[in-house]
Amino acid sequence: MYQLKLISREAIPSAMAKAERYRLLQQPWAAESICLDVLRVEPDNEEALVLLLLSLTDQFDREPGVETAQAREVLERLKDPYDRAYYAGVICERRAGAQLSRRVPGAVGIAYQGFKEAMEWYEKAEAIRPPGIDEAILRWNTCARILMRPDLAPPVAEPLEPVFGE
16 A cells, blocks of 8 residues: 655645646546645645546446545535535536437436436525626526427426236
8 A cells, every 4th residue: 555645735736727727627636636646735726626426426427436425425514505505516417428428228217307307406596696697597407498499398207117916
């Protein structure tokens, strides 16, 4: 096993810039690692927490092993109520998008529910947003447009038939 090395506090701004770059290069696992290094030095660094959460959600469709629970644990560490509501919506939206891209049986219904839940979180964020911050509205509109696509429909509850005859 390896002993992880600590970065210096002075290196945090540069490290955060690198983490953002790795996300843009579609290497969220590298951004995740950098954020974890920053959080070892500054456990309450909001920028690192948000970037970590986004890096985890970037991996939803690439890495089936990345669980929503990991992103939700990071979400709970955010201090600002607006950020918690907004990023809860992001988690739901990105999980729904990952479900939709897999196209396994039942995925459309699960994705539909996920987008609806994301919209509920975005509405909560919208209600408490700071002036001039309309990201929650933009995300809500994105989810609404996705749900208006003709290939998406709410899940239909089908009656279950007994496996064995009565």
